[in-house]
Amino acid sequence: MSTPVQRRRASINDVARLAEVSVGTVSNVLNRPDRVSPTTRERVVAAIAELSFVPNGSARQLRAGTITTVGAIVLDIANPFFTDVARGIEDRLTQDDYTLMLANSEEDPEREQRYLRLFEEHGVQGVMVVPSDERIDHLLALRARGVNVVLLDRSSPLDDLSSVAVDDVSGGELAARHLLEQGHTRIAFLNGPHAIRQCVERHTGVVRALEAAGLDPAEALVEITVPSLNADGGEAGTRELLASADHPSAIFCVNDLTALGALRTLRHEGVRVPDDVAVVGYDDVTFAAELGTPLTSVRQPTHALGFRAADLLLAAAAGAPAEQVLFQPELVVRASSTTP
Amino acid sequence: MSTPVQRRRASINDVARLAEVSVGTVSNVLNRPDRVSPTTRERVVAAIAELSFVPNGSARQLRAGTITTVGAIVLDIANPFFTDVARGIEDRLTQDDYTLMLANSEEDPEREQRYLRLFEEHGVQGVMVVPSDERIDHLLALRARGVNVVLLDRSSPLDDLSSVAVDDVSGGELAARHLLEQGHTRIAFLNGPHAIRQCVERHTGVVRALEAAGLDPAEALVEITVPSLNADGGEAGTRELLASADHPSAIFCVNDLTALGALRTLRHEGVRVPDDVAVVGYDDVTFAAELGTPLTSVRQPTHALGFRAADLLLAAAAGAPAEQVLFQPELVVRASSTTP
C-alpha cells in the first residue's frame, strides 16, 4: 500500500540522464533557473519530481565551503532561560534565512567539545556558546580556525572576541542588597559550581553587597553548591541547609529552577516563606509570579540576549569587528522575600 | 595577541604534504591508526596538530553516504513538555553515540518542511517529528526516500510507520470526568487549533466523558481556541471566556502553559480557584505542584516518550519493523480542581 523505501537517493546525474540534459543544466535550474530555457527547465523539473530528487547537502557544502547554519550550545535545554535565549537567536537568524542547530551541553565540557567538533566538521558559519567552564582556549582555537564565535551569557576577556552577557555581579548584588534591606543579616546562597562563570560573578556580587553593608562575608554568607542547576539541585541544597541548626533566614538561588526546588522543599518541611525564610531566584521565568509564594527574582533580557548574539555573529561573518555587549539585570520584587 | 583567523581550513592534503606521507596514510591514522607504523603515525599526528587540522565532515559524509545524526522537530521548544521529551531522545541516542539536531517548528507546517528538508539534505539517519498539522504525506514521502521517520506524540495511522504517542483521548476523558465528578455540569475547554491532532483527540475524550455522564456536549462544552499554546494563549482564552456572563465553572486547558496563563488571568480578575472556577491542565510540568493554586494536571511519560522514539528510530535503522507505541496518561489531582 505504501511506497517502498528507495534503495539509493537519486543524484543530480540521474536527473540529468532522465531529462536528457547535462548535470550542469540541472544545477542551473536548481540555482539559476533564468539561465535555462523554459522548455528544458520544464523537462528537468519533471525529472526531479519523477525521481523525488533532493540535492545532497554534503556535496553542495563541500563545493561551496560554507553554509548558512549556525550552532548554539547551552547549558540546559530544559531551563526556560536558555530556551528563551534560543528563541531570540532564531528570531534574528530567520531574518537572514539562517538556520539554527541547537545543542545541550548539560554543563559538561566534554559534551560541549563534542558538539563544537560536530559543528566545525560540518562547516557551520559560526557558533554561540555558553561555556561549561572557565576555559575558553578551545573556543579561541576554534575561531583561529575560521569559525566565528560569540560567547553567550558570558563576557569576553578579549577585545576581539564577541560576547553578549548580562552583568551577573550586578545581579548578585541586587539580590543580596534587597535581602539585607529586608533585615536579613545572614544569607544562604544556593550556587552552582564555580567552574561556571555566572556562578562566580553572582557570588562576587553577593559579597560586594555584604561588604557594603559592613558585614563579614565569612560569617554572613553560607554558600552551598548544588549538584545541578535545577529543581532537584535546589531541593538537595535546601535539605543540606535545613540540616544545620542555625541556618540563615534568607536564601538566594542561582536560578529560578533551583528556587522552585527550594520552595518545594521548604513547603514540605513546614518552613514558611517568607515568614521563616525569604527566597530570591534568578531569571524571572514565566511561572515565577504564579508560584504558591510569588518569587522575587532577578530578571534578565533573555530574548534580547539571544537576538543580539545572533546579530553579532552575522555581523562578524560579514566582516564587522568584535563587540562586547553587557546588559543590566533588574530585580523584580514579589512576596517570597517581603513581609507584608 | 590572539591568533589570527586562518584563511583556509587545512585539508588532509596539507597534512599529508607536511608529514611527507600520502593522503591515504593520513586517512588511516585518522580511522585505523593500527594500520600505520608508530613512527609515521607520530609524524602525521604532529602535522595534524601543527595545522590544527579538523576533518571536513561534509566530505566524509559525502563519501560515507550516511551519518550518525538524527533530527527532531517539536512544536515549541519553550514548552517543558517538549524539552523533557528531547532529553529522553538524547539519553537514548547517547547510548549509540548518535547526536541530535533539535529544531523548533512553532506549529508552522512551513517551518517544519524547511527543517525536514535541511535534515534530509544533510543525510540524517532519521527524523522524529511532532507534526504541525493533520497532513503527514510529506513524511511518508520522506520515508520513501530512505529517511527513517518516527511520529512523535502522534499515533501513526499506518502499520509500517513507527510512532510513539500518549493516548490523548483517554487524557481528555480523564480530565473531563474528574471535573464532572467534582460536580461541574459545564466545562470550558481552552484548546489549540484542530489542525493539531492532540487537540482533536483531547476534545474527543472530553466529549466522550460528557456523553457518558448523560450530558449534551453542545450545551455542556464551551470550546475556545487559543491563539497560541502557551501562557499568553491561556490568558487570551480566559479573557474571552470571562467576557461571557454565564461561563462554565470549570476550565480544562490543553497544556500547563496555557493553564498558567489561565490562572494568572483569573487571579488578576479576582476569580477564585477552585472556589469560583476549577482549572485542570495537561502535561504536569515541574512547576505544576508549586503554583499559587497547585494545578491538577494530566501527566504524560515525557522522558519515556522521547527515549522510546529514539529507540524505534535506531531499531528501524538496523532493519527492525515499524511499531506503534501508545502510552497511557495519568491524572494528578491537586487543589486547583477540588474543594476541600
Added chain:
DNA sequence: ATGAAAGCGCTAACAT
C-alpha cells in the same frame, strides 16, 4: 542555452 570537465576533501580498494 547547453555541455564538458575540473575539483571541493575524504575514504577505500587496490598496488606496491
Added chain:
DNA sequence: ATGTTAGCGCTTTCAT
C-alpha cells in the same frame, strides 16, 4: 606499511 587512485554529488568555469 605505505602510496595511488577512483569516485561520492555538486557547482562553476570555460567551450561551443
